[in-house]
Amino acid sequence: MPARAPVVISRWAVLTAFAVLCAFPFGWATFTMFKSDDDLYTVGHVPFLYNSPPTLVHLKVLFTETAFLTFVRNSLEIGVIVVAITLAISVPAAYAIARLTGQWGGRLAMTVFIFYLVPPTLLFLPLSRIVADMGLQDTIWALVVVYPTLTAPFSTWLLVGFFRSIPRDIEEQAMVDGYSRVGALVRTVLPLAVPGLFTVVIFTFAFTMNDFIYAVAFISSSSNMTVSAGVPTELIRGDVFFWQSLMAAAVLVAIPVALAYNFFLDRFVQGLSLGAVKG
Amino acid sequence: MAEVEVREIRKTFGAGNPAVDGISLTCEDGEYLVLLGPSGCGKTTLLRMIAGLEHPTGGDILIGGRSVRGLPPRARKIAMVFQSYALYPHKRVEQNISFPLEAQGLSREERLEKVKWASGLLGIGHLLQRKPRQLSGGERQRVALARALVREPQVFLLDEPLSNLDAKLRASARLELKQFQQRVGISTIYVTHDQVEAMGLGDRIAVLNLGRLQQIGTPEEIYHQPANTFVATFVGSPPMNLLQRDGKIIGFRPENVELEKEAASRDDATIIRSRVLRVENLGADRYIYLRVKDDKGDTNIIAKLPIDHPLKVAADDDADLVVRRRHLRVFDRESGAKVAA
Amino acid sequence: MSEPAVRRRTVIIDESFRVHHLLDRESVLGPVMLAPLLVYLVALVGLPLLLVIYYAFTDATTGSSAFSFTGLDTFQKTLADPVFRTALRNTVVFTLVAQVVVIVLATILGFVLSADFRGKWVVRFLILLPWTTPVALSALSWLWMLDSLFSPFNWILGSLHVIDEGTPVAWLGEDSLAVASVIGLQAWRTLPLAAVILMAGLTSIPPELNEQAEVDGAGFWRRFFDITMPLLAPIMMVAILFGIVATFTDMAAVYILTRGGPGYATQVLGSWSFYTGIQGGSLAQGAAIGIFMFPVLLGVCILMLRRASQTDVV
Numbered sequence: 001m002p003a004r005a006p007v008v009i010s011r012w013a014v015l016t017a018f019a020v021l022c023a024f025p026f027g028w029a030t031f032t033m034f035k036s037d038d039d040l041y042t043v044g045h046v047p048f049l050y051n052s053p054p055t056l057v058h059l060k061v062l063f064t065e066t067a068f069l070t071f072v073r074n075s076l077e078i079g080v081i082v083v084a085i086t087l088a089i090s091v092p093a094a095y096a097i098a099r100l101t102g103q104w105g106g107r108l109a110m111t112v113f114i115f116y117l118v119p120p121t122l123l124f125l126p127l128s129r130i131v132a133d134m135g136l137q138d139t140i141w142a143l144v145v146v147y148p149t150l151t152a153p154f155s156t157w158l159l160v161g162f163f164r165s166i167p168r169d170i171e172e173q174a175m176v177d178g179y180s181r182v183g184a185l186v187r188t189v190l191p192l193a194v195p196g197l198f199t200v201v202i203f204t205f206a207f208t209m210n211d212f213i214y215a216v217a218f219i220s221s222s223s224n225m226t227v228s229a230g231v232p233t234e235l236i237r238g239d240v241f242f243w244q245s246l247m248a249a250a251v252l253v254a255i256p257v258a259l260a261y262n263f264f265l266d267r268f269v270q271g272l273s274l275g276a277v278k279g
Numbered sequence: 280m281a282e283v284e285v286r287e288i289r290k291t292f293g294a295g296n297p298a299v300d301g302i303s304l305t306c307e308d309g310e311y312l313v314l315l316g317p318s319g320c321g322k323t324t325l326l327r328m329i330a331g332l333e334h335p336t337g338g339d340i341l342i343g344g345r346s347v348r349g350l351p352p353r354a355r356k357i358a359m360v361f362q363s364y365a366l367y368p369h370k371r372v373e374q375n376i377s378f379p380l381e382a383q384g385l386s387r388e389e390r391l392e393k394v395k396w397a398s399g400l401l402g403i404g405h406l407l408q409r410k411p412r413q414l415s416g417g418e419r420q421r422v423a424l425a426r427a428l429v430r431e432p433q434v435f436l437l438d439e440p441l442s443n444l445d446a447k448l449r450a451s452a453r454l455e456l457k458q459f460q461q462r463v464g465i466s467t468i469y470v471t472h473d474q475v476e477a478m479g480l481g482d483r484i485a486v487l488n489l490g491r492l493q494q495i496g497t498p499e500e501i502y503h504q505p506a507n508t509f510v511a512t513f514v515g516s517p518p519m520n521l522l523q524r525d526g527k528i529i530g531f532r533p534e535n536v537e538l539e540k541e542a543a544s545r546d547d548a549t550i551i552r553s554r555v556l557r558v559e560n561l562g563a564d565r566y567i568y569l570r571v572k573d574d575k576g577d578t579n580i581i582a583k584l585p586i587d588h589p590l591k592v593a594a595d596d597d598a599d600l601v602v603r604r605r606h607l608r609v610f611d612r613e614s615g616a617k618v619a620a
Numbered sequence: 621m622s623e624p625a626v627r628r629r630t631v632i633i634d635e636s637f638r639v640h641h642l643l644d645r646e647s648v649l650g651p652v653m654l655a656p657l658l659v660y661l662v663a664l665v666g667l668p669l670l671l672v673i674y675y676a677f678t679d680a681t682t683g684s685s686a687f688s689f690t691g692l693d694t695f696q697k698t699l700a701d702p703v704f705r706t707a708l709r710n711t712v713v714f715t716l717v718a719q720v721v722v723i724v725l726a727t728i729l730g731f732v733l734s735a736d737f738r739g740k741w742v743v744r745f746l747i748l749l750p751w752t753t754p755v756a757l758s759a760l761s762w763l764w765m766l767d768s769l770f771s772p773f774n775w776i777l778g779s780l781h782v783i784d785e786g787t788p789v790a791w792l793g794e795d796s797l798a799v800a801s802v803i804g805l806q807a808w809r810t811l812p813l814a815a816v817i818l819m820a821g822l823t824s825i826p827p828e829l830n831e832q833a834e835v836d837g838a839g840f841w842r843r844f845f846d847i848t849m850p851l852l853a854p855i856m857m858v859a860i861l862f863g864i865v866a867t868f869t870d871m872a873a874v875y876i877l878t879r880g881g882p883g884y885a886t887q888v889l890g891s892w893s894f895y896t897g898i899q900g901g902s903l904a905q906g907a908a909i910g911i912f913m914f915p916v917l918l919g920v921c922i923l924m925l926r927r928a929s930q931t932d933v934v
Contacts, residue, residue, distance in 0.1 A: 003692075003895060011735070014729075014732045015732050015733075015743055017747040018725075018729050018732075018747055019743050019747055021808070022746055022747045022748075022750050022808070022811070022812065023746040023747075023748055023749055024765075025750075025758065025762055025765050026749055026753075026758075026761060026773060028761070028764070028765050029761045029764065029765075030765070041770075041795075042891065043769065043770075046775070047770070047772045047775050048772065049736060066712070087655040087809075088656070089657045089660055090655065090657060092653035092654070092657075093654050093656065093657035093658075095653060096649070096650045096651075096653035096654045097654070097659040100646050100649060100653070101650055103293070103774075109655070110924075110925055112657070112661070113924070114921055114924075115665050115666075117662045117865060117917060117920060117921055117924075118665055118669060118917070119865065119869035119890075119913065119917070120869075120871045121652075121870070121871045121889070121890035121893065121894070121910065122669070122672060122869070122893075122911075123524060123665065123668045123669065123672065123911045124894070124898075124915055125897045125898075125903055125906050125907055125909075125910065126668035126669075126671035126672045126675065127664070127668050128668075129671070129682075129903065130664075130668065130899070132670075135669065135784070145664070146664060148660060148664075149660065149661065149664045149665050152657055152661070153661065153745045154795060155736055156657060157873075167365070168668070169362075169363050169365035170365050170367060170368075171364070172330075172332050172352075172359075172361070172368075172754070173359065173361060173365035173644070174367075174378070175331075175332070175351070175352045175353060176330055176331075176332075176352045176353070176357065176358065176359040177353070177358075177378055177379035177382060178353045178379050178381075178382025178424070178430070179353060179382050180351065180353065181644070181645055181646065181649060182649070187378075188367055188428065192369060192370045193369065196430070198309070200887055203662070207750065209695065209754045210755055212754075212755055212756045212871070212872035212875070213871050213872060213890070213894065216898075217894070218897055228754045228755070228756040228757065228872075230875050231755070231756065231757065232756050232757075232759070232760050243767075243770075245643045246764065247760075247761065247764060249757070250753075250757040250758070250760050250761050253753075253754065253757055254749065254752070254753040254754075254757055254867075256744060256755070257398045257752055257753065258749055258752040258753065259745075259746060261748060261752040262741070262744060262745050262748060265720075265744070265816065276871035351644045
């Protein structure tokens with residue numbers, strides 16, 4: 001191919017265009033969260049400038065006068081417990097599918113994946129009934145019990161790929177060297193699967209943060225809400241939107257989650273395509 | 280006595296043909312037994328059943344005279360070395376070697392002592408703090424052997440451990456393996472598809488094909504008295520020449536051929552008329568490719584002569600192949616089995 | 621050395637193992653390890669799934685725990701409801717349009733992302749933001765960005781005199797614009813995942829194939845359609861299917877951006893099911909609405925299953 005320069009330039013142009021397209025709403029949110037009220041709400045002002053000096057007062061309001069920190073605490077608590085439950089049920093299941101099921105392995109993996117495709121927007125009605133019957137209505141335990149249904153199928157699928165990539169030799173050697181299958185799993189496979197386990201932890205956590213419908217369907221008291229449920233519903237009182245604080249809340253949550261995702265993205269896609277291509 | 284015996288052992292995977300189809304053999308105490316055969320012949324499956332990594336579909340396995348069928352690998356007091364050596368990548372060499380001892384619940388001092396002993400025997404004491412990825416192929420083999428040794432097992436099982444080594448390294452690795460086994464005197468069952476390895480290492484060789492035992496014997500017996508055409512052609516490079524004659528198959532090794540332009544008939548030898556196709560000069564030997572007529576039509580024959588042996592024929596010449604009677608082997612045309620001459 | 625270096629011992633095989641530790645039997649171990657996951661899924665996915673189907677044939681409400689079987693009554697009511705028909709149509713249209721846009725854009729983006737370049741991490745971070753951010757929060761940022769009074773777009777359009785300063789564009793207040801906004805949000809948030817999946821697919825194509833075609837004389841577009849696209853097709857299907865499921869079953873984006881409005885113009889199955897079921901109190905009707913998601917989901921399942929059985933299922 002002749003002249004490379006036009007191709008390179010247009011690649012950068014395309015990338016910049018996409019980066020702007022994707023990040024603009026967040027850029028706008030980040031910019032406006034420091035705008036003072038008089039600046040923001042005066043229609044005549046140029047929105048792209050700080051006509052009055054930027055201020056941190058909205059952040060202060062967010063932390064001290066709203067339930068934001070409560071929401072964050074709830075989300076973190078739920079996240080940690082759900083990660084623990086997810087690991088406890090996915091790791092053995094994924095190992096069994098990867099090593100112990102022979103011909104059935106592929107079909108089992110697919111069945112697990114099918115469960116993943118059943119959407120929360122279909123299940124939230126009967127589950128809200130079940131949750132109420134269990135007496136967990138309006139507590140974070142409702143979410144702790146239900147979220148693994150979102151996270152476990154995907155985590156299992158991901159882990160099957162990781163376990164398959166560890167050579168069987170190593171486990172069999174450990175079995176010959178004196179351990180049972182479970183012993184070999186714990187001592188040789190798990191240490192080697194740590195990157196995979198980390199990935200599962202991150203994505204499980206992110207999935208729990210992402211849910212909206214279960215959180216609003218099961219929980220009504222502000223003190224028990226998660227970030228996703230609480231920020232759009234509680235920080236908006238009637239028609240008065242505390243926009244700057246709202247945007248601050250959105251950005252403060254989005255950035256760490258995005259950072260975590262980015263660290264583990266390569267493994268995620270590997271697991272995704274391994275699982276998708278090889279069942 | 281740590282002899283290993285399999286009786287009528289059988290293994291079928293799923294609905295297909297059996298991978299191992301009724302094999303019975305014994306590895307004597309302290310013996311180095313080689314299981315030799317092409318890929319898919321069932322040798323690795325057999326080894327894995329002895330280890331306990333596969334469950335036999337039929338038959339029995341005995342170690343030291345007691346049946347171990349149904350016992351998990353860790354109960355059989357065996358050690359195994361895989362083709363990849365299966366060194367634990369996340370552990371140092373020292374921890375790799377002491378790993379089997381942790382399962383036995385030995386104290387830290389006892390473990391350290393045994394690791395020192397095993398690594399001393401194999402000359403890898405200086406490598407104890409390294410990680411597997413920092414080791415060469417030969418070093419990895421020694422670590423795998425040290426780990427196998429440290430349990431003081433009754434049986435060693437080795438699955439093609441030399442295949443992953445550089446060709447140049449294999450001869451010296453072979454020497455080390457053999458010397459090691461002779462020093463420790465542990466019964467060893469060794470799987471390979473490489474007949475040179477088998478001939479060099481084995482006290483006895485069991486030749487397998489299609490899940491069945493073809494022949495078991497010393498390397499000399501296997502080489503000079505093959506039990507059937509499979510063994511005859513599998514062992515030896517170039518393989519034994521086979522011709523159909525008078526309703527039987529006769530065989531002779533390339534190095535047992537003499538070539539003359541015109542040979543007088545003799546009582547102690549068979550003479551076959553042939554045409555020389557090509558002479559290959561390979562340094563220490565000459566390979567001479569000849570065409571002969573047999574019951575089926577035209578067949579190619581290879582003769583192997585040392586380089587300093589004067590060559591009396593050239594390409595496109597007609598020549599007489601002379602094979603002494605005692606070098607001739609006869610096989611049944613249908614079954615391939617050896618028959619009396 | 622004539623003595624073997626290893627002490628000879630009589631063979632001791634640990635006979636206690638004959639008690640057959642149950643967990644040594646792999647036929648037992650496998651199911652035991654799978655059980656927790658399967659029990660969990662059957663109880664909290666399988667069972668509710670059956671329940672929701674059942675509800676649609678009853679008159680269940682959130683108010684009382686008593687309800688009775690009413691046959692196809694609820695379905696008839698649902699099908700007669702004009703909002704339901706709007707929701708159904710919207711769900712299909714939004715999904716289709718959004719995902720078509722996504723596939724085209726994601727292919728381009730996947731292409732340009734597949735090269736290595738400086739600052740790739742930053743670019744990737746920015747491009748992933750729409751997908752990595754929790755749906756509710758990114759919908760919130762759109763809500764602010766499209767606010768009819770304070771949207772930066774309105775300000776730009778106004779200062780360019782494209783629109784009258786006094787009549788700002790009601791991005792979320794006017795039917796067709798609201799629809800466009802929702803579609804835009806759905807496409808925007810599913811684009812990054814599709815792009816990343818396609819990028820992985822592109823990098824897995826051996827470069828020799830394109831190089832061979834170049835040597836054989838094929839130009840850029842020819843290579844793209846004859847070599848790249850066919851090889852990309854399976855993984856593209858995975859990306860599309862994920863996008864379809866995400867858009868088709870969504871409720872959060874619509875709920876937060878428009879509440880299904882203006883009026884009912886942007887209602888979709890998920891959000892209408894939520895309004896009817898939770899806020900309206902009729903579990904039965906909510907269930908009946910949600911059930912219409914089935915055909916598409918089933919179709920997706922079948923496609924995925926067929927793909928999995930085509931490739932190596934080990």
